[in-house]
Amino acid sequence: MQLKAIDVGFGYQKNSWTFRNLQLAIGKGEIVGLVGPSGAGKTTFGRILAGYEKPLEGMVTLNDSPLPTTGYHPVQLVFQHPEKAVNPKWRMLKILHEGWDPDDELLERLGIEKEWLHRWPNELSGGELQRFCVARALGPKTQFLIADEMTTMLDSITQAQIWQVVLDIAQKRNIGILVISHEAPLIERLCSRIVDISNN
Template sequence: MLKLVSGVAKREKKLIKLPELTLHSGEILGLTGPSGCGKSTLAMILAGMHPLHSGTITQSQCELKIATTEPATAKNSPNSVQWICQQPEFAFNPRWSLERSLTESHPIDARQLARYKIDPSWLKRFPSELSGGELQRLNLVRALAPTTKYLLCDEVTAQLDPLTQQDIWRALCDEVDQRQLGLLVISHNDDLLNAVCDSVIHFN
């Protein structure tokens, strides 16, 4: 269980009250709200990439943060909470092959490549040589390390074509079922949220 209680974020001297959130293993939870309300900030806080101004985050009954300005992720330890944004081109080192980027995180799993319809030949290429949809598939596989328990998908398919979107969400739903992942889906697309999520939080 990943839980946020009484959370307040600070962004450019502005305090943002965050919604109460509880994400269970095996659950797909949606999060929607107007642009600029703080949805991405909330996701980055849960992933330990942005400090929480005040409040508490707990994971599996283990307290990670109480009113501190430091990120929740411990140094040199795998992060069980992974955040993925909608711009995969910014997620990879342009000077590295995609194989190097993936294996830096964990060994490549051929079954994962097949599940996300990734051609193994893509691994020998560089980020600039692939489309946004191809990069996002690789980005997801990299985030789905064996240590990942919670995946935060922040508009991850908003810029992709409908067929690619279907492929990715079908694979992610299978991942949730098989690994009992907790999946947070951040989106403005109500049809998507209604189709894949068990419940939806409205962040106003």
Template sequence: MLEGNDLAFRYSGNGDWLFRHLDITVAPGERVGLPGPSGRGKSTLAKVLAGYLRPVQGSVAVDGRQHTQGVFNPVQILFQHPELAVNPRWKIGDILCETGTPSIDLLKQLQIDDSWLKRYPHELSGGELQRICLTRALNGRTRYLLCDEMTSMLDALTQASIWKTVLEIADDRHIGLLVISHDATLLDRICQRKVEAFV
């Protein structure tokens, strides 16, 4: 289980709290929705859960162990803007190999064309680049996937296609999902329960 206990965070010693006394869990294979408007701290919470930020108070555990960043992070984030999550000077093939060589089956499942591997990020569409980020995030050791508005900038058809694939992979590999979105309809459709911490 991905477990945050009594979490609190603010960016400066006397700044406003983004959240306090927050408890959240995501079990393997579970789909949990985190709704709320922009600017309330949802993305910051995701970074705390993934180990990119340390909470001011509280703790994060992954499968019963204190979570610390390592070479292979079992908690991965997919961000709203995929172009900000990759090195613009690297070719797509190099980006994908950053976390190990992806399986051929995964590339096919995510509809990634071989020709993309020789291109640079700016040569792909937003939907194509998000598929690349998803492939990189789904390395063999990923146990939990935090989806932070990951399809909100994409057209409806691309959104539906990506979510269909993500849910299939998550179900097949028993990956826990935390879906962060202001789209209540999306959360109602794909999540088993919601955490109302930012509503």
């Protein structure tokens, strides 16, 4: 069971490629790191893997089939900027339940306070919003998680706590993870394999 990128290429301008011929395979339960300089297309590649963008060439498959286009998506993306991933017209409770209904234990482990559930997104800090995005991405049907600079808005102690929760759940449920980060120590600590996008 794998998430695969096969000869994937993308560019925002005609005749100008951000990357081409990208190959990647992530197995269930595997943690892979994605590194490269700013502008190399790491975030765009993550969006393609999660179905938010379509590649200009190549394809992404899940278990050797095209990515699904309806229902709860088995490849979940946690954006670097959580304010762009939530509906500003919804309270946090509705946002959280958009995909599934997390239990109180998970919310507590992620440091989400119950009073936050009734707030609007603009009433929370970036770090608080990011906790909700992590919880929302860990639905029971999630098979792969794309973590794009997932904890950059949190202090180092909270980062470690959030990652421990994610890793515990991933291990129990055999979720594959792609870690996109500029933080070399984080990548080296978490990942069994590292892919450098700067060579494409």
